[in-house]
Amino acid sequence: MSRIAATFDRLRAARRAALVPFVTAGDPSPDLIPEMLRSLAANGADVIELGVPFSDPMADGPAIQRASERALRAGTGLARVLDAVRAWRREDDRTPIVLMGYANPVEHMGAAAFAARARDAGVDGVLVVDYPPEESADWVRTLGESGIDPIFLLSPTSSEARIDLVSRMAKGYIYYVSLKGVTGAAHIDTADVERMLGRIRSRTQVPVGVGFGIREPETARAIARFADAVVIGSRLVEEIERSTPAEAAARAGAALAAFRAGVDAAARDRAAA
Amino acid sequence: MQMRAPAAEPRSPAPYDLPDATGHFGPYGGTFVAETLQAALAELRAAYDACRKDPAFQAELAYELEHYVGRPSPVYHAKRLSEELGGAQIYLKREDLNHTGAHKVNNTMGQALVARRMGKPRVIAETGAGQHGVATATVAARYGMECVVYMGTEDVARQAQNVYRMKLLGATVVPVSSGSRTLKDALNEAMRDWVTNVASTFYIIGTVAGPHPYPMMVRDFNAIVGKECLAQMPALAGRQPDYVLACVGGGSNAMGIFHPYIPHGDVKLVGVEAGGLGIGTGKHAATLSAGSPGVLHGNRTYLMQDADGQILETHSISAGLDYPGVGPEHAWLKDSGRATYVSVTDEEALAAFHALCRTEGIIPALESSHAVAHAMRLAPTLARDRIVLVNLSGRGDKDMHTVAKASGLEF
Numbered sequence: 001m002s003r004i005a006a007t008f009d010r011l012r013a014a015r016r017a018a019l020v021p022f023v024t025a026g027d028p029s030p031d032l033i034p035e036m037l038r039s040l041a042a043n044g045a046d047v048i049e050l051g052v053p054f055s056d057p058m059a060d061g062p063a064i065q066r067a068s069e070r071a072l073r074a075g076t077g078l079a080r081v082l083d084a085v086r087a088w089r090r091e092d093d094r095t096p097i098v099l100m101g102y103a104n105p106v107e108h109m110g111a112a113a114f115a116a117r118a119r120d121a122g123v124d125g126v127l128v129v130d131y132p133p134e135e136s137a138d139w140v141r142t143l144g145e146s147g148i149d150p151i152f153l154l155s156p157t158s159s160e161a162r163i164d165l166v167s168r169m170a171k172g173y174i175y176y177v178s179l180k181g182v183t184g185a186a187h188i189d190t191a192d193v194e195r196m197l198g199r200i201r202s203r204t205q206v207p208v209g210v211g212f213g214i215r216e217p218e219t220a221r222a223i224a225r226f227a228d229a230v231v232i233g234s235r236l237v238e239e240i241e242r243s244t245p246a247e248a249a250a251r252a253g254a255a256l257a258a259f260r261a262g263v264d265a266a267a268r269d270r271a272a273a
Numbered sequence: 274m275q276m277r278a279p280a281a282e283p284r285s286p287a288p289y290d291l292p293d294a295t296g297h298f299g300p301y302g303g304t305f306v307a308e309t310l311q312a313a314l315a316e317l318r319a320a321y322d323a324c325r326k327d328p329a330f331q332a333e334l335a336y337e338l339e340h341y342v343g344r345p346s347p348v349y350h351a352k353r354l355s356e357e358l359g360g361a362q363i364y365l366k367r368e369d370l371n372h373t374g375a376h377k378v379n380n381t382m383g384q385a386l387v388a389r390r391m392g393k394p395r396v397i398a399e400t401g402a403g404q405h406g407v408a409t410a411t412v413a414a415r416y417g418m419e420c421v422v423y424m425g426t427e428d429v430a431r432q433a434q435n436v437y438r439m440k441l442l443g444a445t446v447v448p449v450s451s452g453s454r455t456l457k458d459a460l461n462e463a464m465r466d467w468v469t470n471v472a473s474t475f476y477i478i479g480t481v482a483g484p485h486p487y488p489m490m491v492r493d494f495n496a497i498v499g500k501e502c503l504a505q506m507p508a509l510a511g512r513q514p515d516y517v518l519a520c521v522g523g524g525s526n527a528m529g530i531f532h533p534y535i536p537h538g539d540v541k542l543v544g545v546e547a548g549g550l551g552i553g554t555g556k557h558a559a560t561l562s563a564g565s566p567g568v569l570h571g572n573r574t575y576l577m578q579d580a581d582g583q584i585l586e587t588h589s590i591s592a593g594l595d596y597p598g599v600g601p602e603h604a605w606l607k608d609s610g611r612a613t614y615v616s617v618t619d620e621e622a623l624a625a626f627h628a629l630c631r632t633e634g635i636i637p638a639l640e641s642s643h644a645v646a647h648a649m650r651l652a653p654t655l656a657r658d659r660i661v662l663v664n665l666s667g668r669g670d671k672d673m674h675t676v677a678k679a680s681g682l683e684f
Contacts, residue, residue, distance in 0.1 A: 054582075054583065055452060055583040055584040056452065056457060056458075056461050056569060056570070056584050057461070058306075058307075058461045058464045058465065058570070059307040059309065059464075059465075059468070061465070062451075065451055069451070069452070072583060077580075077581035077583070078581060078582065079581070102568075103305055103567075103568035104567045104568050104569055104576070104578065104582045104583075104584070105581060105582035105583070106582070107566075107567045107568050107573075107582065108565075108567060108578060108580075108581065108582030109582065129307045130305040130306055130307060130568060130571070131305065132304060132305070132306065132307070132308060132311060134295065134304065135303050135304060135305055152308070153307060153308035153309070154308055155307075155308045155309040155311075155312075157309065157311070157312035157313070157471070158308060158311070158312065159312065159315075162308070162311060162312075166308075177307075177308065177309055
């Protein structure tokens with residue numbers, strides 16, 4: 001069983017949602033990637049989404065875009081990210097890692113070469129934002145041959161046909177983008193998200209995580225009452241932006257701990273309900 | 274009286290029907306965007322498909338192109354330039370004479386009509402040189418639509434006049450200071466706006482790139498250029514040209530004039546890219562000549578990229594060619610051999626700019642000057658009865674500042 005599936009099984013038994021932090025790899029520096037991963041895992045991360053920086057992050061808002069620019073300026077590239085994950089994996093064999101990024105660096109490395117190197121590094125899932133399911137038949141097969149879960153997005157505008165298409169291809173979990181817009185855009189409407197999650201759940205067994213626009217621990221608590229996972233991205237990336245490089249990992253970890261308290265509170269809410 | 278070759282028996286045109294139903298030109302094209310845009314693209318594909326098949330839509334577009342844009346644009350035999358070069362006869366398709374001064378309005382007019390049919394009150398656009406921004410602001414004013422144009426701060430500085438023109442036309446120009454601060458970053462920002470405001474907003478992409486259906490739709494609206502040439506060349510020159518030349522940044526004017534000629538296998542199609550300071554210097558925008566395939570801005574195509582797959586900053590004296598990607602249909606035409614792609618440096622483009630000014634009394638856009646420059650290289654190698662048709666895609670009024678500066682002058 002994959003690390004991602006094992007994590008969701010364990011959390012389902014505990015009736016708790018997964019807490020999934022997102023940070024951009026190499027922000028502030030590629031040398032600090034293992035330290036950042038360590039801090040996130042120690043502060044309550046159940047799965048870690050690690051953004052691979054790209055020069056043209058079209059689906060991201062200003063905070064993650066700036067993080068990408070900082071990471072690239074610091075010399076981060078896809079190969080360097082894979083090396084850092086491999087190094088960190090020696091000390092943490094439990095926390096699943098999902099790489100999240102854009103198609104071109106993967107295309108440039110070659111999908112098969114990438115999948116093999118990602119597997120060797122201990123990567124568990126990959127989400128390529130601009131690989132929609134209709135362009136991904138070969139991609140899903142290639143990842144599958146390396147035992148890596150293909151993660152896909154769904155959005156408020158996804159039709160039922162698209163929900164079914166994603167359900168057939170996705171493994172690990174489905175990432176529900178809770179906003180029309182880019183990452184970090186605004187606050188989300190919890191009731192809207194719950195309705196849409198009901199629609200998605202009625203059509204798939206794959207766990208569904210919610211991200212985009214969860215900026216406060218209270219929002220995370222509200223979402224974690226019904227979602228399988230809560231993704232915290234821009235809020236952590238902003239914390240890193242405000243930190244010195246030496247403090248970045250600790251401050252991101254401290255910010256994440258507050259969200260973990262929210263998710264734990266939601267588990268108590270569920271138990272009380 | 275010039276010598277003309279006897280009209281050769283034209284081969285029967287070979288059928289060409291790309292893209293396929295999912296927007297692919299061979300391995301290129303496609304719909305490489307996040308899930309958040311998929312519904313909007315599906316809505317656009319359905320709307321555009323309906324427009325294509327609707328005679329009332331086509332009639333309205335034809336009316337606007339004739340009475341508002343000023344079509345058809347003439348083809349002009351550049352006799353003095355041809356004479357000076359002493360080889361093939363050079364003909365110019367005068368897209369510079371369109372309303373707003375370039376081919377860009379063919380597409381913005383078409384997309385604005387699609388937007389109206391879809392009931393979208395707001396249009397957005399990205400722009401490099403500002404020509405597409407001006408053409409979008411123009412049609413938005415014409416139809417009373419809100420208009421927001423994204424433009425890299427680097428280009429805002431280079432093209433101050435066009436920024437002012439857009440403002441006069443009622444558009445809001447949003448400077449984009451991320452990344453390389455040029456066209457690609459403006460495109461990223463426009464995509465972000467669209468994904469956020471997708472219910473009210475129509476995104477008028479200005480070139481034959483982006484996710485399906487944009488490469489096809491923008492090509493279709495610009496194909497009026499080549500269709501007119503197909504009719505005009507036999508009337509004016511007695512036959513179709515031997516070569517069709519056009520500059521290629523994203524490649525919309527080139528696709529517009531190439532597309533109707535694709536089935537005419539006797540006609541050589543040549544795209545002219547921006548060689549900047551020279552391909553060897555790395556400071557250029559010759560994507561097809563020096564790039565490699567990848568995925569950017571919603572489609573698979575040739576890109577300027579580094580060893581890690583990051584998109585490179587490009588350089589060209591002409592802002593309109595300063596783009597690290599290229600339309601996917603050009604990528605396919607290159608790989609299939611149906612078209613060839615060459616490059617012209619800043620210096621060669623400037624020399625052609627001056628040559629056309631002096632010999633023909635026509636001030637070309639710096640973008641179009643690249644195509645003229647290749648015609649000037651090519652013509653002397655050909656017999657005097659050969660015909661080279663150049664898409665003069667825009668006029669150079671917007672480039673006065675850049676050309677003066679390159680000549681060591683300041684206004």
